[in-house]
Amino acid sequence: MNNTTPRLPPGGRRARPARARRNGHPGAQFDGYLAPDRPHAGAFDEMFAPDGTVRTPYRALYESISGLDASDLSARSTAIDRAMVDQGITFSLSGQERPFPLDLVPRVITTAEWTKIERGVAQRVRALEAFLADIHGDRQILRDGVLPRRLITSCEHFHREAFGINPPNGVRIHVSGVDLVRDEEGTFRVLEDNLRNPSGVSYVMENRRTMARVFPDLFVQHRVRPVGDYASHLLRALRAAAAPNVADPMVVVLTPGVANSAYFEHSLLARLMGVELVEGRDMFCRDNVVYLRTTEGERPVDVIYRRIDDEFLDPVHFRPDSVLGVAGILNAARAGNVVIANAVGNGVGDDKLVYTYVPEMVKYYLNEKPLLPNVDTYRCWLPDEFDYVMDHLDELVIKPVEGSGGYGIVFGPEASASELATIRRKVKAHRRGWIAQPVVQLSTVPSKVDDRLAPRHVDLRPFAVNDGKEIFVLPGGLTRVALPEGSLVVNSSQGGGSKDTWVLAARTSTAERELEQPALGASAVDGLTAEQGPELTSSQQQQQQQQ
Numbered sequence: 001m002n003n004t005t006p007r008l009p010p011g012g013r014r015a016r017p018a019r020a021r022r023n024g025h026p027g028a029q030f031d032g033y034l035a036p037d038r039p040h041a042g043a044f045d046e047m048f049a050p051d052g053t054v055r056t057p058y059r060a061l062y063e064s065i066s067g068l069d070a071s072d073l074s075a076r077s078t079a080i081d082r083a084m085v086d087q088g089i090t091f092s093l094s095g096q097e098r099p100f101p102l103d104l105v106p107r108v109i110t111t112a113e114w115t116k117i118e119r120g121v122a123q124r125v126r127a128l129e130a131f132l133a134d135i136h137g138d139r140q141i142l143r144d145g146v147l148p149r150r151l152i153t154s155c156e157h158f159h160r161e162a163f164g165i166n167p168p169n170g171v172r173i174h175v176s177g178v179d180l181v182r183d184e185e186g187t188f189r190v191l192e193d194n195l196r197n198p199s200g201v202s203y204v205m206e207n208r209r210t211m212a213r214v215f216p217d218l219f220v221q222h223r224v225r226p227v228g229d230y231a232s233h234l235l236r237a238l239r240a241a242a243a244p245n246v247a248d249p250m251v252v253v254l255t256p257g258v259a260n261s262a263y264f265e266h267s268l269l270a271r272l273m274g275v276e277l278v279e280g281r282d283m284f285c286r287d288n289v290v291y292l293r294t295t296e297g298e299r300p301v302d303v304i305y306r307r308i309d310d311e312f313l314d315p316v317h318f319r320p321d322s323v324l325g326v327a328g329i330l331n332a333a334r335a336g337n338v339v340i341a342n343a344v345g346n347g348v349g350d351d352k353l354v355y356t357y358v359p360e361m362v363k364y365y366l367n368e369k370p371l372l373p374n375v376d377t378y379r380c381w382l383p384d385e386f387d388y389v390m391d392h393l394d395e396l397v398i399k400p401v402e403g404s405g406g407y408g409i410v411f412g413p414e415a416s417a418s419e420l421a422t423i424r425r426k427v428k429a430h431r432r433g434w435i436a437q438p439v440v441q442l443s444t445v446p447s448k449v450d451d452r453l454a455p456r457h458v459d460l461r462p463f464a465v466n467d468g469k470e471i472f473v474l475p476g477g478l479t480r481v482a483l484p485e486g487s488l489v490v491n492s493s494q495g496g497g498s499k500d501t502w503v504l505a506a507r508t509s510t511a512e513r514e515l516e517q518p519a520l521g522a523s524a525v526d527g528l529t530a531e532q533g534p535e536l537t538s539s540q541q542q543q544q545q546q547q
Contacts, residue, residue: 039486101497120372157347
């Protein structure tokens with residue numbers, strides 16, 4: 001590699017036809033990438049500086065990609081899609097089953113950037129743990145007036161049934177996914193917290209395994225931190241959550257069944273951890289103890305990693321028509337005979353309105369300054385902020401507090417007059433149910449579009465695992481990418497895809513790096529071979545969509 005800093009061609013140059021590019025100049029795939037008339041031209045691009053120079057973490061990646069022509073890109077993209085289908089990683093869009101889009105250009109995060117993200121996510125989890133313990137106990141934060149009481153009592157996911165349930169090791173957020181975006185200045189900000197059943201970590205592991213097969217040469221040039229040990233951290237946290245008098249805890253993964261959109265992830269995690277994947281009908285509760293029916297008889301269950309929403313978990317306390325959960329499981333948890341991970345009632349902590357008060361929680365519980373700022377947010381239930389939102393509706397993004405999957409979001413600048421009038425009526429009718437935010441031009445990363453590479457907006461969901469002693473943040477997380485041009489909605493249900501996320505290890509680090517062994521394309525790169533077990537049957541290969 002020479003010492004000349006790589007640079008894009010002049011920003012106004014448009015993309016060339018594929019035939020010309022095959023024999024054109026190096027980097028022809030990026031022609032027109034920084035064109036001034038591109039949508040959201042003010043967004044922070046993670047590969048290129050505004051003057052077209054390649055940012056240092058991406059230089060080796062840029063030079064590798066620049067050596068590929070259009071046919072190479074197409075062949076490798078096809079190989080990625082084929083690998084995703086072979087592994088059963090598909091999703092349904094408009095009634096059609098298709099491979100979950102994995103873009104062939106990875107996202108790169110430096111050691112320094114990741115250190116800040118890691119510390120910020122861990123800090124946030126600690127504050128939210130303290131908040132959930134307080135809300136389901138003494139509620140001191142409400143008595144001190146830091147948070148208004150009606151904020152909590154009006155939350156749809158505040159369950160009084162969870163009051164007084166104290167986990168043995170104090171952990172309620174065993175697994176969390178904190179969604180981050182990078183603003184126009186390059187600052188990482190928290191978009192929302194996911195503390196109930198955050199999904200997507202299976203994509204992180206499978207994306208890495210697929211990229212290692214298709215682009216083994218790229219990993220040779222980078223010190224990429226591995227992601228394949230996530231299941232071991234999760235299992236350790238779940239075992240640590242059991243009652244202290246249990247020497248060898250029995251852990252199970254509770255799934256709604258094969259029809260669930262995230263079943264692939266449920267089965268993958270159970271297999272990697274070496275624990276039973278069960279449905280509600282496989283268990284029962286007697287004398288406040290949960291038992292699993294097995295061919296060898298009844299076995300007491302100590303920890304349940306549930307992937308079922310609170311409302312369907314226990315028909316005794318919640319929906320009586322639910323057949324997905326276990327009757328009496330909440331009583332068993334209250335008696336200390338079983339641990340439910342994540343804890344019942346966590347939804348009050350990831351309510352989008354409660355999210356706006358997390359900086360206050362950090363200061364109140366930890367006496368620290370938040371390391372990761374929130375996206376600026378207007379609370380429509382407060383009179384002054386409501387008035388501002390009504391006056392600037394066409395400039396803001398309006399979000400339902402209980403929304404997910406990108407549904408219900410209204411982008412003011414793109415909305416028609418009738419759409420604005422409709423959302424105005426909805427917000428006025430239920431102020432507690434809406435928040436508003438400025439339009440954040442999410443950072444962009446090169447993504448394959450037809451026969452070229454173009455900027456597409458991304459977010460990041462790091463996954464954190466809390467075992468009661470330390471909070472492990474998986475190095476990388478899930479990068480979701482908005483594939484339609486100009487779109488800021490990254491959810492797969494809205495046409496989004498994902499990228500492999502590379503966290504670079506420091507050169508002086510002794511941490512294990514991805515593809516350290518010579519078998520670059522083998523599945524062993526993620527530590528999955530020994531734990532993989534039998535292949536999934538076709539009925540098990542269900543699609544997974546993001547929350």
